[in-house]
Amino acid sequence: MPHVHICEVGPRDGLQNAHHLMPTEAKKAWIAALAAAGLREIEVGSFVPPKLIPAMADTAESVSFATTLPGVKVVALAPNLKGFQRALQAGAHKVTFPVSASRLHSEANVRMTPEQMVEEVRKCAAHPHPGVEIEGAVSTAFGCTMQGVVPEDDVVRIAAALAEFCDCVALADTVGYANPAQIRKLFRKVKSEIGGKLEAAHLHNTRGLGLANALAAYEEGVRHFDSSMGGRGGCPFAPGASGNVITEDLVFMFEAMGVRTGIDLDKLMAARKLMVEAIPQEPTYGHFALAGVPKGFRAAA
């Protein structure tokens, strides 16, 4: 069993902000390669109106394809009940709802206030969804490009509201404002409020602190991480947002520390190659990919 659980969000977070579309067949081959590398949870798309984000127009097809891959938990994002119903119909195993703690970002991203969005997720949770997990992700939890500072109390209040009816709650540094001290403080604060329902850290590497923040979260007891291959990603409605924490570097860090991820680094690099070939024009990041495996390296046993 892995010690940490990594959810690859590249096919959703990575592609939604890309300037080029990844053809559906290439997307499927990439998702299959991610699964072959050992990723047991993949966020394959988002059920938003295709007019808003054309890269997500084939999400239903990506979801139903991904459900044919054995042992993979297929995640989709939904911003409202309509998106949730589409996710259920497509066969998603888990649906994640972004609830922004920043009022301005919330209105730009989902055209609802944070309070209205919490009520929307409550409505979805009340809708029959046998066997499907619901995650409430508190986005812009560490700061916002529009609003600036996001008060911790706002994050705690939203997380506590979501914990009433969601299976799990995540904290997201949507625009890469967090630092390790802040990560420790806020994860601790939210955990003291909602306990084990606090599950994942969704971190962006916008200012290069992605790994440091992931390590801080790990040391606070977090065992679920979202990351994106090649550090691609970003919210199209949050100016300045870019790059999730890089999957390859995150896996390398944990494995080098002796923390099992269940992911094979060679196969992960093969998946990265597929991704780059599918949209070569997009910037791709990652130190592990540049430098390779250090001499004498041993993956976690």
Ligand SMILES: [Zn+2]
């Ligand atoms: Zn993100």
